[in-house]
Amino acid sequence: MTILEAKHLKKSFDGVMALHDANFSLRKGEICGLVGANGSGKTTFARIISGLLIPDGGELFLYDAPVNLKSHLKAEEYQLAMVHQNLSLVPEMTIWENITLGREETGKFGFVKNDKAMMIAQHALDQLGVRLSIHEKVVNIAPDEKQLVEIAKALTKQANILILDEPTASLGFQQVQDLFTTINALKQQGVSIIFISHRIWEITKICDRLVVFRNGETVGELDFETQERDEQLIIPLITGQAGTLEDTRGKEERIQHALLMQKADYALEVTNLSLQRKLHEISFTLKKGEILGIGGLQGQGQEELLLILAGFLRKSSGNIAIQGKPLKIKHTRHAIREGMVLVPGDRQKEGLFLYHTVFTNLTYPKVSMHKGTLFLPLEKLKREVDKLIQTISLSPPDPWMMISHLSGGNQQKVVVGKWLSLSPKILLLSDPTKGVDVGTRSHLYAMIAELAAQGTSVILYASDNEELIAHCDRILIMFEGRIVDEIAGEEISEDRIIASSLNIQGPNHTENRAGGEK
Incomplete structure (x- = not known):
């Protein structure tokens, strides 16, 4: 069952065409990857179907009916939520306030039910395996933790369609694995997910199907139920070039270069560098x-x-020298x-x-x-x-x-x-x-x-x-x-x-x- 379909979407900014023929479909209970080079139109497309941008042309269908999403609130009425690449959190508010912001329940006299909001926020964090105090202010947490709070915020919207725009960009390996567990659990509940990522291995691991954008248009599709989960099939679709992208230096060249480095002069020398509670007696050298x-x-x-x-x-202590010259970097x-x-x-x-x-x-x-x-x-x-x-x-x-x-x-x-x-x-x-x-x-x-x-x-x-x-x-x-x-x-x-x-x-x-x- 197709629950979302976009046909020939178009969008330009100041005369620059971001989308000129974007076509996309999403099935119920499917994880569909959306990939493409930077500037291919992925985020523009995601913002259109989440109600944040109005297209210049084309058609959008939800649950087999044509729709006109004039705002993100209208999109939420259709049970559609998005995790943004650029976070939408309020730094000076607590984690629980951010997660429930705009959807607070009120009591008999119009007061916000804080206890209920805190319970909802805690449950969303637990789903992701996140061990953070919901009372901590967002400004005080690390970038990867902010990304997880952004994802938790989307989960509380109980969406039927969830758009994840680069959700793992700030996450470590184990955090990615925990997120994938949550995504698969949502899939089993019938939630449809659009997964946008530049990490091809993530796409091949988590997605049932992928759609490729290039230069603002849909250029290909791979269905992993019938096709191999092979990264080498995806890269040519993204780049428009046959073959694969090679490393800038081969292994042998890197080894030879490392041998040359042994004879090179020092560019930087760091000795016993420390920062209170963060760094402890860091020492290393860097060659020219x-x-x-x-x-x-x-x-x-x-x-x-x-x-x-x-x-x-x-720094709390330690020494830094560039080309043998001691420095006090203030x-x-x-x-x-x-x-x-x-x-x-x-x-x-x-x-x-x-x-x-x-x-x-x-x-x-x-x-x-x-x-x-x-x-x-x-x-x-x-x-x-x-x-x-x-x-x-x-x-x-x-x-x-x-x-x-x-x-x-x-x-x-x-x-x-x-x-x-x-x-x-x-x-x-x-x-x-x-x-x-x-x-x-x-x-x-x-x-x-x-x-x-x-x-x-x-x-x-x-x-x-x-x-x-x-x-x-x-x-x-x-x-x-x-x-x-x-x-x-x-x-x-x-x-x-x-x-x-x-x-x-x-x-x-x-x-x-x-x-x-x-």
């Missing part, structure tokens, strides 16, 4: 031109380490002046000015560090921006487009590209490909590899172990604020990373060498 990975379960201090190096957090300007820059984990809140142009975002770092005459060299800046747009392969290549109108992947290209004009010595990357498609991910890592080849040193924190394995010369594993293992060369493997992340001393697990060669 090296890509150093930071792995481990989420929330083990990886992001705090990068924030200290970038000047956003003040704020971000100190780090930037020394050539150490950060690509943050949350591009929209920490990496971009969303309501300014591509030109403004790409020139801001250089302008903020500008010394000299009162007037800015605008013509020179324009030429540099045009060159940067080519380097990062921005689409569309328009310097005057508002950043908020770009897809997530193109926004991420700008977050990385804005630092290139400063020719950084050390590039700090906090999960840089979170929420971007396979094509954009491949392009970003090709850029990073090229920067490393030119002598830029890179510290890469990634929540995806495959990315660390494919692109890093060495990997440091963090557990409870400490470096518990260093993995290099032929020792780099998924098994070793997982064992170290869980702090398991496996048979191939050697002594901690994280301090590096001195």
